[in-house]
Amino acid sequence: MLQIRWHGHSCFTITDGSTTVITDPHDGKSLNLPPPPTEADVVTISHSHDDHDSGADRYDCKILREPIDTTVGSARLRGVECWHDDQRGKRLGTNIAWDINMDGIQVTHLGDLGHYLTPSQMFQIGMPDILMLATGADIALAEDNATLLSPKVIIPMHYYTPGIDFPFYHLKSILDFTDGKDNVEQVGNEHTYSRADIPYRMMIHVYKPPRKQR
Numbered sequence: 001m002l003q004i005r006w007h008g009h010s011c012f013t014i015t016d017g018s019t020t021v022i023t024d025p026h027d028g029k030s031l032n033l034p035p036p037p038t039e040a041d042v043v044t045i046s047h048s049h050d051d052h053d054s055g056a057d058r059y060d061c062k063i064l065r066e067p068i069d070t071t072v073g074s075a076r077l078r079g080v081e082c083w084h085d086d087q088r089g090k091r092l093g094t095n096i097a098w099d100i101n102m103d104g105i106q107v108t109h110l111g112d113l114g115h116y117l118t119p120s121q122m123f124q125i126g127m128p129d130i131l132m133l134a135t136g137a138d139i140a141l142a143e144d145n146a147t148l149l150s151p152k153v154i155i156p157m158h159y160y161t162p163g164i165d166f167p168f169y170h171l172k173s174i175l176d177f178t179d180g181k182d183n184v185e186q187v188g189n190e191h192t193y194s195r196a197d198i199p200y201r202m203m204i205h206v207y208k209p210p211r212k213q214r
Contacts (some may be wrong), residue, residue, distance in 0.1 A: 001016065001017070001103060001192055001193065001194045002014060002015070002016055002102055002103055002105050002107070002192065002193045003015050003016075003017075003190060003191070003192045003193075004095070004107070004130075004190060004191055004192075004193065004201070005189060005190035006155070006157070006189060006190070006207035006208075006209065007025075007026075007033070007034070007035075007036035007037075007210055008026070008031065008033040008034070008045065008161060008164065008209055008210045009024070009026055009031055009033065009051055009052075009157065009158055009164070009166075010023065010024040010026075010038055010051075010052055010109070010111065010112075010132070010134065010141070010157050010158045011023060011024050011025050011026055011036050011055075012024075012109070012155075012157075013036070013037065013040075013131065014100055014102065014107055015198055016074055016075075016102045016103045017068070017141065018073060018074050019041050019042075019072060019073030019074040019075045019102065020035075020039060020040045020041050021040065021041065021042050021043070021044065021072075021075055021077070021100055021102075022036060022042075022043045022044075022059070022134070023043075023044050023046070023098065023100075023109045023132070023165055024044070024045060024046055024052040024053065024109070024111065025043060025052075025053065025054075025055035025056055025058070025059065026050075026051055026052070026054050026055050027055040027058070027195070028212070029055040029059065030050060030051070030054050030165070031051060031164055031165055031166065032164060032165035032212050033163075033164060033210055033211075033212055034210050034211075034212055035055060035058070036055060037060045037124045038059055038060075040050065040059055040061050040202060041062070041072050041073050041075070042062045042064060042072040042073075042077065043056060043059050043061060043062070043064065044064045044077065044079070044096075044098040044100070044109065045063060045064065045096070045161060046064045046095050046096050046098065046109065046110075046111025046112060047084055047093060047094060047095045047096065047111055047112060048093070049084075049093075049112070051166070051168075052062065052111070052112070057080040061171055064077060064079065064081040064098075065096075066079065066096075067079030067080055067081040067096045074099040074102055074103070075100060075101065075102050075182055076099075076100075076102075077098060077099065077101075078097075078098070078099040078101075078124070079096045079097070079098050079099075080096065080097045080098075080099070080121055080124040080125050081094060081095075081096060081203075082094070082096070082111075082113055082115070082117065082121055083095055083113075083114060083115055084096050084111075084113075084114045085111050085114040085115065086114055086115040086116075088115075092112075092114060095110075095111045095112050095113055095114065096111060097109065097110045097111060097113060097121070097124065097125055098111070099125060099128070103195065104127050104195045105129045105130065105193060105194075105195060105196075105198065106126065106127065106128050106130070107128065107129070107130045107131075107132065108125055108126075108128035108130070108131050108132065109132040109194060110131065110132060110133055110145070111134070112134055112158065113134065113145060113177040114137075114138075114141075116141070116144060116145065116148070117142075117145055117148050118140075120158050122148055122149065125149060127149070127150065127151075128149055128151040129153065129193075129198050130151060130152070130153045130154075130155060130193065130198075131146060131149055131151035131153070131154050132155045132156070132157050133145070133154050133155065133156055133157065134147055134156075134157055134158035134159075135157070135158065135159050135172035135174070135176070135177040136158045136159035136160060136165055136172050137158075137169070137171070138171065139172060139176055141179055142177070143177075149186070150202070151202065152198045152199050152200070152201075152202060153193070153198065153199065153203050153204075153205055154202065154203070154204045154205070155204075155205050155207065156174060156177055156178075156204065156206060159171055159172055159173060159174055159176075159177065160172060160173045160174075160189070161174075161209035161211070162187075162209070162211055163211050163212055164209075174206055177204075178204060178206065181204060183201065183202060183203050183204055184203075184204045185204065185205055185206070186206050186208070187205045187206065187207055187208075188207070188208050189209075189210065190207075191205060194212070197212070
């Protein structure tokens with residue numbers, strides 16, 4: 001079984017009880033969020049912008065910054081190179097989509113994907129059971145890429161949450177993504193998945209965002 005906890009923005013803990021993966025760790029302070037935990041066996045970084053790796057130096061474990069294929073403990077990790085913009089990275093640089101396979105479940109974290117996936121990238125990513133998808137910028141693009149990958153569960157990330165300090169552009173809210181959809185489930189701040197529990201029909205799992213106590 002996999003347990004997933006959201007630490008705000010694009011940072012998650014994914015664990016099967018023996019191996020722990022943390023994605024895109026922020027430092028907490030710069031986004032006005034609680035800092036994520038530092039207990040991990042491996043950290044994945046989608047790209048080098050501060051809101052995705054400002055907390056990386058807090059970890060004493062393997063940190064993956066290049067699109068490699070590797071195994072850490074019980075986790076098989078594969079990075080697929082893509083771009084943060086629709087000009088092959090000329091404006092905002094590269095981005096890595098990370099496949100994280102644990103306990104027979106594929107979790108794919110798309111980072112800040114800024115373009116339509118190419119057939120080659122789709123082939124490399126494969127068929128995610130769970131897709132972590134940035135929905136705070138271009139919602140139409142996010143939805144189209146989700147359609148291309150056909151996950152069973154979408155976990156929205158990188159959108160406006162109460163108290164977040166994100167000065168770079170106006171983040172859209174979760175309602176901008178979920179309004180009018182009938183396949184939305186609120187799952188709290190963490191949720192557990194098993195191979196047998198993966199839904200047949202695509203579901204959107206909305207996690208309760210962390211909020212810094214003032």
